[in-house]
Amino acid sequence: MNAPFEFENAIGNDASLPEQVAERISQLIIDQRLTYQDKLPNEFELAAQLHVGRGTVREAIKLLAARNVVVIKRGKGTFVARHPGEVDDPLGFAYYPDQMRLAMDLLEVRTRLEPWVAASAARRATPENLDRVREASLLVEEDIFSGRDHLKRDTEFHISIAQCTQNLVVPKLIPIIIYSVELFGSLNGNVLLSETVADHRAITAAICAHDPKAAEKAMEEHMEQNRRELEAILKELGRS
Amino acid sequence: MNAPFEFENAIGNDASLPEQVAERISQLIIDQRLTYQDKLPNEFELAAQLHVGRGTVREAIKLLAARNVVVIKRGKGTFVARHPGEVDDPLGFAYYPDQMRLAMDLLEVRTRLEPWVAASAARRATPENLDRVREASLLVEEDIFSGRDHLKRDTEFHISIAQCTQNLVVPKLIPIIIYSVELFGSLNGNVLLSETVADHRAITAAICAHDPKAAEKAMEEHMEQNRRELEAILKELGRS
Numbered sequence: 001m002n003a004p005f006e007f008e009n010a011i012g013n014d015a016s017l018p019e020q021v022a023e024r025i026s027q028l029i030i031d032q033r034l035t036y037q038d039k040l041p042n043e044f045e046l047a048a049q050l051h052v053g054r055g056t057v058r059e060a061i062k063l064l065a066a067r068n069v070v071v072i073k074r075g076k077g078t079f080v081a082r083h084p085g086e087v088d089d090p091l092g093f094a095y096y097p098d099q100m101r102l103a104m105d106l107l108e109v110r111t112r113l114e115p116w117v118a119a120s121a122a123r124r125a126t127p128e129n130l131d132r133v134r135e136a137s138l139l140v141e142e143d144i145f146s147g148r149d150h151l152k153r154d155t156e157f158h159i160s161i162a163q164c165t166q167n168l169v170v171p172k173l174i175p176i177i178i179y180s181v182e183l184f185g186s187l188n189g190n191v192l193l194s195e196t197v198a199d200h201r202a203i204t205a206a207i208c209a210h211d212p213k214a215a216e217k218a219m220e221e222h223m224e225q226n227r228r229e230l231e232a233i234l235k236e237l238g239r240s
Numbered sequence: 241m242n243a244p245f246e247f248e249n250a251i252g253n254d255a256s257l258p259e260q261v262a263e264r265i266s267q268l269i270i271d272q273r274l275t276y277q278d279k280l281p282n283e284f285e286l287a288a289q290l291h292v293g294r295g296t297v298r299e300a301i302k303l304l305a306a307r308n309v310v311v312i313k314r315g316k317g318t319f320v321a322r323h324p325g326e327v328d329d330p331l332g333f334a335y336y337p338d339q340m341r342l343a344m345d346l347l348e349v350r351t352r353l354e355p356w357v358a359a360s361a362a363r364r365a366t367p368e369n370l371d372r373v374r375e376a377s378l379l380v381e382e383d384i385f386s387g388r389d390h391l392k393r394d395t396e397f398h399i400s401i402a403q404c405t406q407n408l409v410v411p412k413l414i415p416i417i418i419y420s421v422e423l424f425g426s427l428n429g430n431v432l433l434s435e436t437v438a439d440h441r442a443i444t445a446a447i448c449a450h451d452p453k454a455a456e457k458a459m460e461e462h463m464e465q466n467r468r469e470l471e472a473i474l475k476e477l478g479r480s
Contacts, residue, residue: 030334066306067327069335085332087307091412092325094270095309098408105407116352167345168338169417172331177409 018059021052025060026069029080040070040078086172093179100234102179107230109177111223114158117174118203118219119212121164129164130208136160137204144193154178157200164207195225258299261292265300266309269320280310280318326412333419340474342419347470349417351463354398357414358443358459359452361404369404370448376400377444384433394418397440404447435465 015023025046028034040046043061047054061078064070069084096102125133136157143150155178162171199222206214255263265286268274280286283301287294301318304310309324336342365373376397383390395418402411439462446454 026334033337035335035337062302063306066303069332080335083332084335085329087327087330089325090327090330091409092309092323094266095275095320095324096408097273097275102408105409108407109409109413112356113352167348168336168342169331169345169349173349173413173416176413 017052017056018063021050021056021060022063024050025057025064029069029084034080036080036082036084038080040080042077089179091176100237103230104234106177106179107223107227110226111220113170113173113177114223115216115219117162117165117170118207118215120167120170121161122207122210122212122215124166125164125207125210129160132160133157133164133204133207137200140200141197144197150193150196154196161203161207199225257292257296258303261290261296261300262303264290265297265304269309269324274320276320276322276324278320280320282317329419331416340477343470344474346417346419347463347467350466351460353410353413353417354463355456355459357402357405357410358447358455360407360410361401362447362450362452362455364406365404365447365450369400373397373400373404373444373447377440380440381437384437390433390436394436401443401447439465 025040029040034040040061041049043054043057046057050057061070061072065072065078067085068081068087070078071081072078093102093106121129121133136153136159140150140153140157143153155175158174158178159171162174165171199218202218203215203222206218265280269280274280280301281289283294283297286297290297301310301312305312305318307325308321308327310318311321312318333342333346361369361373376393376399380390380393380397383393395415398414398418399411402414405411439458442458443455443462446458
């Protein structure tokens with residue numbers, strides 16, 4: 001057992017005081033079921049409520065803002081973020097030293113997940129979901145046929161399919177595991193764009209026809225195309 | 241086209257200056273391939289190099305620390321974190337209003353992924369991987385037989401299996417999709433502990449025997465047990 005004064009100086013083990021206060025404010029958001037655009041109590045109120053100084057509250061709020069839990073609006077106050085706690089690149093892939101191996105490993109996971117997602121999408125999509133998939137597919141084609149980079153919209157196309165599953169988690173996982181597309185997009189010289197268009201059309205058609213088997217198969221072929229593309233890129237990099 | 245002075249005031253659209261500087265420091269870490277425990281240039285050097293004030297550098301470093309990219313050691317300097325950019329609960333699941341639906345949806349994803357992970361583990365595990373799986377399995381049993389909460393070690397058991405796949409991404413995804421276990425652990429009154437022990441033993445044995453089919457089947461049964469457990473909990477909550 002620790003002496004009481006040790007507790008005072010090291011509550012929650014090695015977390016700093018602002019870190020502990022951030023944790024408590026986060027719990028307050030959860031307990032009070034605050035959501036997007038809800039306003040947090042101001043600095044004075046939080047300081048009084050949590051029995052800490054205003055400076056500590058300010059640092060804690062900064063921590064939560066850095067993690068996209070809250071948004072600080074100057075002169076207006078602090079508000080809950082649209083997607084609290086969601087961050088870009090949440091697994092820190094950008095910092096991996098071996099980006100090629102990462103790309104291959106991501107593709108392995110995609111190959112396992114995305115055909116299943118497509119099949120599930122074909123089963124559960126609402127008419128509104130299908131409108132969105134069709135729209136997203138057209139936007140990718142628009143980019144491709146205009147010679148623009150299509151990778152952002154490509155990811156959105158895959159997310160629109162994930163949304164058809166009605167599963168809360170799948171649309172959040174897709175952008176994480178699609179990271180590889182963004183990574184290698186700049187390298188591949190768009191050699192396989194016509195395949196991308198054909199694949200996307202086949203996937204869209206199968207999902208819109210509520211045909212799970214066809215959707216699964218079309219997505220498997222798309223993953224296979226991605227694999228060929230990635231291997232071509234790795235070969236190219238190996239030569240240079 | 242914007243006038244030049246507008247560019248100066250709003251580089252990178254609406255990102256704040258500390259945010260932009262954080263992005264540049266992050267890029268510096270990536271470009272110079274800095275890894276765990278590598279030291280960043282000090283505040284003066286970064287300020288000079290990035291043509292910004294020291295206060296801005298300090299705020300930027302705080303942002304990166306909040307996101308677990310760097311660790312600030314008082315009096316020693318700023319260092320790259322062990323797992324840069326990886327955060328707890330990276331998809332913000334704690335803030336989801338409907339935690340029950342989240343738990344069901346997570347289980348759906350686990351049921352798709354984990355049997356495949358177990359099969360792949362059985363195929364690719366090294367002797368060292370297998371030692372770790374056995375050890376992790378025993379540690380869960382130790383918790384269970386001592387009446388302690390076993391959920392942290394349960395997650396570690398599943399991660400040890402994920403590591404057998406030699407895939408960089410899978411061990412990172414597992415703790416995210418296992419979130420439900422932590423969530424409902426406190427509720428279930430440990431009714432199915434003997435099933436957990438039996439399931440884990442079967443999974444461990446199959447992976448150690450390098451038997452992918454048996455490993456897949458054992459994990460499928462474990463997921464099925466989790467589903468029954470979750471349904472019992474939801475029923476219990478519905479009653480209360």
